[in-house]
Amino acid sequence: MRNPVVRALNVLRSIYHRYTEPLRLELSLVDHCNLNCKGCTHYCPIAPEHYMSTEMLECNLAHLSAVDSDMFRYVYLLGGEPLLHPEINRVMRLVRRYFPHTEIRLLTNGVRVAAMPDEFWNTCRESGTVISVTVYPVKVDYDAVGEECRRRGVGYEIFRQPDGDKFFSKHTIDDVDPGNRYINFIRCYQAGCLTLREDRIYPCATSAYVSLINSRFGRHFETCEKDYIEVCRVRRKGDLMRLKNRPTPFCRYCTKLTPVSWAPSGRHASEWLPEPGSDGV
Numbered sequence: 001m002r003n004p005v006v007r008a009l010n011v012l013r014s015i016y017h018r019y020t021e022p023l024r025l026e027l028s029l030v031d032h033c034n035l036n037c038k039g040c041t042h043y044c045p046i047a048p049e050h051y052m053s054t055e056m057l058e059c060n061l062a063h064l065s066a067v068d069s070d071m072f073r074y075v076y077l078l079g080g081e082p083l084l085h086p087e088i089n090r091v092m093r094l095v096r097r098y099f100p101h102t103e104i105r106l107l108t109n110g111v112r113v114a115a116m117p118d119e120f121w122n123t124c125r126e127s128g129t130v131i132s133v134t135v136y137p138v139k140v141d142y143d144a145v146g147e148e149c150r151r152r153g154v155g156y157e158i159f160r161q162p163d164g165d166k167f168f169s170k171h172t173i174d175d176v177d178p179g180n181r182y183i184n185f186i187r188c189y190q191a192g193c194l195t196l197r198e199d200r201i202y203p204c205a206t207s208a209y210v211s212l213i214n215s216r217f218g219r220h221f222e223t224c225e226k227d228y229i230e231v232c233r234v235r236r237k238g239d240l241m242r243l244k245n246r247p248t249p250f251c252r253y254c255t256k257l258t259p260v261s262w263a264p265s266g267r268h269a270s271e272w273l274p275e276p277g278s279d280g281v
Helices: 004-020 052-067 086-098 119-125 142-152 180-188 205-217 235-245 249-253
Strands: 023-028 074-078 103-108 130-134 156-160 170-175 195-198 200-202 254-260
Touching: 004 235, 023 205, 023 254, 052 103, 074 086, 086 103, 086 119, 086 170, 103 142, 119 142, 130 142, 142 235, 170 180, 195 235, 205 249, 249 254
Parallel strands: 023 074, 023 195, 074 103, 103 130, 130 156
Antiparallel strands: 170 254, 195 200
């Protein structure tokens, strides 16, 4: 059994890190993906094809920039697979226009990188966008992806790669037997993942995308006005700091995070919801 003093210190470190880390904004450019990962935390295997409107994105970025153009240390472009967005070049230019000093990271599975046209690479260089690759156990030559980025003069990094067999995680959410939102918030692995979806900013991707679970499996996960902030209501950086640093009512649903092996999704409810007969905790 772990020493309770060590556990308490680890909790305090986690809380300190959460309250002191700089803001980052995650732009969910597409809901769907060209991989099919079991238990995907953005629910891509059950998502219909959907692209973020660049017109709406520009309105949102313009408003946030007018509040504070140095608000975010990082802006992450993700999805789904962001390289599926037909206007990915415009997205990068918009982010750089409205946030001239932020670090832009494009999070990709790497599948489409080598096939991207010259305009994409030119836009990456001009905007200073870094290609940030998550390595999956699929047939992609990730060394070649890195070499192509270097050849094109574009920043490249490995965002995450397998470390042993338990590479992925099952993030269980439970609307039947929810937990304590304050405890769940302290141990949340998505801390700081402010997610822009349409015209709202959520504290995490789970609350931003949970409507996909409701639609697919007939569940009743609720989001209320305290679970997000409308972009037009952001008046100061502190509005987003509060959203990031405080538990919301939705936090009660996030009951368990279990390391699992990567596998293709069968689009079964058990990939995201408690197994029948389990206690959900």
